Amino acid sequence: MPPGPRPPCDVVVAGAGPAGLAVAAACADRGLSVAVVAPSARPWTHTYGLWADELADAESALLRRTAGVRYPTTLVRTGAGDHDLRRAYARLDNELVHTALLDRVRDAGGELVTGRVGQVRDGRVAVLDDGTELTGMVVVDARGGGPGTTQQRAWGERVAGPVPDVVPEGGALLMDWPALRDPADPQPPAFLYGMGMDDGTVLLEATSLAGRPPVRLHALRDRLHAHLARHGLRSLGEPEKVAIPLDARPARSGGVPVGAAAGLVHPATGYSVATSLRLGPVVADAVVGGAGPAEVAALVRPRRLRATLGLLGLGREVLLGLDEADTDAFFQAFFTLPPRAWAAYLDVGSSPTAVAAAMLRVAAALPPAGRRTLLLGVVRALPRRAAGRAG
Ligand SMILES: Cc1cc2nc3c(=O)[nH]c(=O)nc-3n(C[C@H](O)[C@H](O)[C@H](O)COP(=O)(O)OP(=O)(O)OC[C@H]3O[C@@H](n4cnc5c(N)ncnc54)[C@H](O)[C@@H]3O)c2cc1C
CATH class of the missing domain: 3.50.50.60 (FAD/NAD(P)-binding domain)
Known part of the structure; x- marks a missing residue:
């Protein structure tokens, strides 16, 4: 040409x-x-x-x-146990x-x-x-x-399936917060994500929802490998390495x-x-x-979407300040909200009002100590958000 x-x-x-x-x-x-x-x-x-x-x-x-592919069951696992979201997932x-x-x-x-x-x-x-x-x-x-300064990172590997004690058979594991935790060695919050693939394997990903600076991929790999070893699982094939700029x-x-x-x-x-x-x-x-x-x-x-993105960005800033235990508590509370409320928070197409309402409801659903941590997080995050908008 x-x-x-x-x-x-x-x-x-x-x-x-x-x-x-x-x-x-x-x-x-x-x-x-x-x-x-x-x-x-x-x-x-x-x-x-x-x-x-x-x-x-x-x-x-x-x-x-x-x-x-549809996964009729979508599971979230926190310190409070398993929670079936009753909203099907897909790949x-x-x-x-x-x-x-x-x-x-x-x-x-x-x-x-x-x-x-x-x-x-x-x-x-x-x-x-x-x-x-x-x-x-x-x-x-x-x-x-x-590039952004804040990234979601994940390290994924496939294992022979099914592994029903890790990922529900035929279903998806959206988040398992306790899976990767080692009480003797606290780390930045990370959860296990997983789903069955077409070839009968199961993809398992150690995921840092948000990190600034981003969590090192090798740290996530090591946590995934420790999890696989605990369950006697052997990795197959090439890893999936995820780095998603969030800001x-x-x-x-x-x-x-x-x-x-x-x-x-x-x-x-x-x-x-x-x-x-x-x-x-x-x-x-x-x-x-x-x-x-x-x-x-x-x-x-449009203006409405920008307002929604601003609120969701504030939510991310708050999460960035939470440790493993607080993050687990946050998601315990988050997924006790009515599905319409948490679903609104997960969609950038939602109205700012719906997102703000979901944020307030999470705060209300948290135990007092968690609510205090969350509100402190908001207070700390606000100047950063304001500076980001001005810059
Ligand atoms: C490993 C991984 C897993 C992810 N998983 C999910 C998920 O499960 N669900 C989800 O919703 N999101 C996920 N994301 C986040 C996000 O949705 C994806 O990054 C998605 O690919 C973004 O789509 P996009 O089309 O905007 O950009 P991209 O997919 O990044 O596509 C950009 C395109 O532009 C091309 N390009 C680059 N430079 C030029 C140039 N100069 N001229 C012409 N073309 C160019 C690239 O080759 C590519 O074709 C994931 C991201 C990663 C990295």
């Missing part, structure tokens, strides 16, 4: 992660011509979890097919979803350009590293999130940022895939309706 300008298309998407392909396929569905620029067209390799109801919404609005079928979305782009005459976008001009021109220029009505920036700022590239590039990773949990799948059709409808880059960008991060 000779460098320089190429014939214009309607939408240029930089990045082929879940956020980029969700927008690209939704645009293609609406008859827009799309060019997706990414270094590679390989299916995603991360294990993407989301709630089964979120997957169902994405299936009907965007994917048009069954697109993942995205990466290969199927990636292929389906990309096929829809190609079937509509769109193309996948192998390369890297180095610069976006005027929100409408993507300049590739080799000098090629792709022009659209809108350039969508789906190049992933910046990265939205990209200011001039394009329309989506997904992690738009800062739409949940500030306290690191999830963003369901949000990205939901957003694809919204962005596409706006472009079809004639919205320009600035209008679409405003739609992606």
Whole structure:
């Protein structure tokens, strides 16, 4: 491909992660011509979890097919025991979803350009590293999130399944806080996450929900290995290493940022895939309706969503200050809330009012000592949040 300008298309998407392909396929569905620029067209390799109801919404609005594995039981384990959340969990079928979305782009005459976008001009021109220029009505920036100072980290390995004393058979383990704890050697809070995979193995991940500085991956590996040894489990295959920036700022590239590039990773949990799948059709409808880059960008991060992100960021700051015991107590209280309340806290699409209400309810559900710790955490976190907004 000779460098320089190429014939214009309607939408240029930089990045082929879940956020980029969700927008690209939704645009293609609406008859827009799309060019997706990414270094590679390989299916995603991360294990993407989301709630089964979120997957169902994405299936009907965007994917048009069954697109993942369902886990009817979702378990949280704290010092108070096992708690069945009564909300099914799910895992995205990466290969199927990636292929389906990309096929829809190609079937509509769109193309996948192998390369890297180095610069976006005027929100409408993507300049590739080799000098090629792709022009659209809108350039969508789906190049992933910046580094951030706070990260979720996890070290995952697979073991032969089933392991019903660790992960419920056919179900998902969302969080097991006691599993990785060693009373003789207190560590930064970390929980065990796990689910059965298609090949009969079970993926187990030692996860630090949020760390600043991030918890070292090798420390999580060691805690996972200690857990495997306690249960007589042997690791199979390659590890999954997770590092998710939780406080990265939205990209200011001039394009329309989506997904992690738009800062739409949940500030306290690191999830963003369901949000990205939901957003694809919204962005596409706006472009079809004639919205320009600035209008679409405003739609992606409206004031309400920014307020919600601010509250969730405050929640993360509070969690950062809790030790293992306090974190366990926090999640004991959190999951005793009515499902609608905790579910609202886990979704960046919730209203700020719903998130604030969930936060107040957790505080009320904690025993007095825990409530005091939480409120102290809020008092300590507020100046940092204010400084972050001003900076
Ligand atoms: C190991 C791991 C596990 C995760 N698990 C979950 C989970 O279970 N559930 C969940 O909701 N979230 C999860 N996340 C967090 C988050 O949802 C993912 O990081 C998700 O991939 C973000 O999607 P995205 O499309 O915004 O960005 P990315 O998936 O990061 O995609 C960015 C794309 O841009 C491309 N790119 C980069 N630079 C350029 C450039 N200059 N020009 C063109 N293209 C470029 C990349 O090659 C890639 O295709 C996980 C993250 C990790 C790292």
